[in-house]
Amino acid sequence: MVQHSFGKLNNDVVGNNLCTACGACAGLCPHFGSYKDRVAPLHECTQPLGACEEACPRMPSDPEALVRAAAPQEMITQEMGPVRRLWVTRAKDEDIRNRGQHGGTVTALAAFALEQGLVDAWIMARSHDSLSGVPTVCRTRAQVQACAGTKLTSVPVVGGFLEAAFKDPGRFGVVATPCQCLALAKIKASDHPRLRQAAEKLALVVGLFCGWSFGHRELSRALSGRVDPDDVTGLDIPPSRHQSLEVFIKGRETSVPLSKVTGAVRPACAYCFDMTAEPADLSVGSARLPGGWDEARHWNQTVVRSQMGEDLLERANAAGILTLQEPPEGALEKLKTAAAGKKRTALKNLAQLSKNPDDLLYLPRGFGKSLSSTEHGA
Amino acid sequence: MVHPITQESPDQVMLLMGNEAIARGIIEAGASIAAAYPGNPSSDIVDTLAKAAKNLDMHVEWSVNEKVALEVAAAAAMTGLRGVSAMKQNGLNVACDFLLNLNLSGIRGGLVLVICDDPSGISSTNEQDSRLYAKMGELPLLEPSTFQEAKDMTREAFELSEKLGLPVLLHSVTRLSHARGNVTLGPLPGPKGKPSFDRSRPFVNVPAPANAHRRLKEKIERCRDIFESSPRNFYQGPERPDVMLITTGAGLFYSLEGVEALGLDVQVGILKVGTTFPLPSRFLLKHLKKAQQVVFVEEGAPFLESGVKELYAEHAAGLPSISFLGKAEGALPQVGELNPDVMIRLLGRLLDCPRETRPESYEHGIRAAVDELVPDRDLAFCAGCPHRATYWAIKQALALDGRNGFVCGDIGCYGMGGGPAGWSQMNTMQAMGSGAGVAAGMGQLTNMGLDQPVVAICGDSTFYHAAIPALINARQHGSNFLFLVLDNDATAMTGFQPHPGLGTTATGQAAPPVAIGDLCRAMGYPVDMCDPYDLKATTDAIMRGLEHEGPQVLILKRTCALVAARQGIPPGRVILDTDRCIGENCGCGRMCTSAFRCPGLGWDPVTKTARIDQAICTGCGVCTRICPTGALKTEATS
């Protein structure tokens, strides 16, 4: 029996709680829709090999093959994909640093790429309400800046990109979480005519490190009673030993024990193998510095992955947009350890879900085999 | 112009629909008030009177619901005049609390309640035999069989009502109400009296309802006496029939057709009973004496059948041994409408003259031809119907909400939302307004762990009819649900009768409109309003409603497409940019014709693109919001 793509996404992805709400399917096809951090199959469709299936980051693919071309073989790591270089970075512009989640690297780079004409627009996550975001097309520096700050719930930016790509001319950059980066990579690699049409418009991908995200509804519920979800202006998760969720409320900051909100984590995140957004040109996360979180929170770690990423960073540096510093001793190793930890957890959970140690559902058989099993996540 | 139904030309023959014949009977009887809530197959009675009202000295109204209609009509009969109400079976259920008190308190004028049953539920949500109410309410029941009888027995019902001081039930079914036949008109009435209320003889059953009940029993026995000699009951056929058909109402035609088709008039007799409660026992016993084999032919329940069997059991000693065949024995179906074939087959079997009513091969042939030639058609909303847009938005919103929310609904065109027309989005459907009532209960269960959002849905006419008490109840008890009013400015399903929101009455008089939003706000609900044609705004409004804690009202306001078409030019014209239509390809997959399925849209198998049927399309433009490529678009009409 032919299973239609719609059925596969509906059963294997949504039905298995694997959906990351990247929005790829909804951006490709009106049979799917998205709202806040949810993507849902809406109307039965009978396409046997739809673009949705090709693009969905939770339909089978070989993620390692997808990133192989980004960098020379010797720069490909088991734990975190292609790594040309790791930097500690932050925006030179103080205003951007103040708005940015950490060092404002992403916002500064995005504004720079726009002004340099490397892209005509960015697809970014703008706040919708205090806890959720919407994908937005940013054509100006002001629009890019308005998207600064992390929304800890999924924002279907891949859907936003596809919608824009089918409608508007020009070349786009996308700021995306790891699962979204995988969707974008699949779109780029596919020869499905619809996806080729979109891929031509994809110029640059800036990935974000990601441990996991929250479900919007679940997070609101978990926070209510502690803080008024409507007053929240930002959230952050400091390094894991803090065991807390930082909640910013109109200038004030409070913290909620992580144990109170872990139940609100999106179930799909348990099956994600990528912490550092491997299929990107550059990946950006928070830094780990000797001065501890109070210092590090104002900086980023930036992984240079592709030639394009390298060029962008160099130009930004030369133009005085970013401060670049050598990472502290052992930073890359720490990052690899953490990334490997996420991979191992995902593989374990996938095998549990499939009830077959060899069946990793959306990942190829044997994926991550060579990760040393003695290491443990940070 | 004088409406033809009101013409003063006794003995003239007119071709009338059964319901029109009843309306003429009401006119001839000189009723002063006719009040009803529409519902098929009864609607044409008051529709006809409303159209003729300006030539009549009669108040005609579409009331807010059937109970109020009967109360309004009863007022005439409480002041010495004549009143009438007409309703379908479901309506009688609504009205019966009043009716089953009025039977005891009695009346002083004439009150006739016409009940039109819908065997098979062709235009109903249920199938019910309303005649059982006559037995429960101990009220006289008349069942006309012919179009002439429909008129004449209506007039007679008023006379009987006045004679007994009791409301009289006149029963019809779809085949009588909606078919046409020749009717000889009678004279029009003279001037009516002046109504007056006699305070010394109140209509109050307490403190001793049992006494009133005793008086009712006496009246019904008097009625039985009257029925003994009614010309509406007669026997035709041989003196010693092999088979006696005992029939009433539309059953008479099936009986006659069966007898005639098989040429059995020398073997089969027909005992036709027009007064089926209380049964004229002496009349029946007299004719039962000549019977050996009796077959009961009636629509609905074995009502006449069980009455006659009961009578036979009581008097068996003086009667020959008779074998009875009816619904109880399974000889005739207890559900669904009767048809002549059933009769022909049964009589053929009984009298050993089998006649194939329709050869099986012929039937197979027809089926095969239908399968091949006739496209599968579901019940569907009209092109441009706002309900299609509404259900689309509901479907999207519930799916995106992701908590398996469900919809409690009720009766109206939007009732089709329970089927493919509305993508099965409506999940409960019982009485008028029961969506709101059931949701009021569901909205309590959300406090006990029901974690699915609850939506109730209701049309504008239904809102006034029965949703208001449920909403007040829900408000008082803090039920948590989203209430959608599908306000299309019409009581569309039954034929566009005015309702309290429309600022007009059955006879076209201006009336102060009663605004749904104002009523809801007065009950304390937050009220939002939206145009269902705007799919995105509607979906978002529903999503907001689903996420909102506490009860809420969302009015989806858009005039019924049929009303809009009658009022003037459609808002635009939908055209197709064939270059943009990607048809069956990935990214659309014929969204407009396979998922949305407006009858104004078709599929061109040659070009493999959508096709707009301009004859059907109303230009509402909702499909342009569904088309993913912008191939469907609206064009301004001059």
Ligand SMILES: Cc1cc2nc3c(=O)[nH]c(=O)nc-3n(C[C@H](O)[C@H](O)[C@H](O)COP(=O)(O)OP(=O)(O)OC[C@H]3O[C@@H](n4cnc5c(N)ncnc54)[C@H](O)[C@@H]3O)c2cc1C
């Ligand atoms: C769900 C989530 C989880 C994360 N988890 C970690 C983690 O465990 N460890 C870690 O080091 N870093 C994590 N990050 C990344 C971190 O929060 C910062 O985004 C990153 O350090 C860049 O900082 P910045 O100051 O340069 O960002 P900014 O200059 O503020 O720019 C942030 C950019 O991220 C985009 N964005 C915000 N939210 C989302 C979203 N939900 N989806 C897609 N794009 C979004 C915005 O559009 C903006 O362009 C996470 C980010 C997200 C979105």
